[in-house]
Amino acid sequence: MGYERMWEPGEPGVPVDLRPDVPHPARMYDYYLGGKDHFPADRAAAEKALAANPEFRSTARANRAFLTRAVRCVAALGVDRFLDVGTGIPTAGNTHEIARSVRPGAKVVYVDNDPVVLSHSRALLAGTGLGRTAVLRADLREPAGLLAAVEDAGLLEPGRPVGLVLAAVLHFLRDEDEPYGAVATLLDALPSGSYLVLSHGTADFIPAAVRDRVTGIYDRAAAPLVGRSREEVGAFLEGLEVLDPGVVPVPLWRPEQPPGPGADRVGMYGAVARKP
């Protein structure tokens, strides 16, 4: 029997607080991507971030394009179960659509901690094949609880490889949130032959003053923005077999067209790796 678990606004015991007055990274990201699911506070903060670093918009687009290529690659390698943590507000080319373009029977569990993301995902999933997609509210900072919710959804099967997608989400975890431990806990629960699709923001290519302005804007939002260096991003892949071309700015990860000027300085690293 299929299973579809979605958090419902107003569900007893679940606090409903969209906090439209507090800029939220998911809605700011939607604004960068040209979506329409944001409040004035999100737009104002996103405009400030764009004023500090106008490349945020092109970086968000490059990240979505990376996600498409990377999920397609993993599906082509035989994976048909995906766990996408930090889903984001649905936009063009969502993980289940990308995966099913290669493997029509692919099943996807989406996880996000933002109620706005969940209510939009519920609308997106209406009619997309009950029992093949689930949307869960859980927090990457509590990986054990997240895994329990995923298991409860019943879409992933023991022993069957999973494509774990952590795209543009780990940079919302401070070091004290133990992002490396969270990734290790998730990977430990997945069988050999699973893949990690990772993208992560970096300040490697911008002046420190710009980085500090952007950090200040996100410090006043619902989650901080913690850029990590190439080496720090690579450390998430410890113990995994990293696919070519390794950890690179997202436009350089297996591009389908020649990368444009400045592609090697786009502030988001991407990588795909296999669990041995």
Ligand SMILES: C[S@@+](CC[C@H](N)C(=O)[O-])C[C@H]1O[C@@H](n2cnc3c(N)ncnc32)[C@H](O)[C@@H]1O
């Ligand atoms: C920038 S969006 C990325 C969306 C999509 N993965 C992509 O790459 O296009 C980051 C998402 O991560 C979610 N997020 C941030 N912190 C999280 C946490 N601790 N646990 C779960 N989701 C989180 C946000 O709500 C947001 O939807």
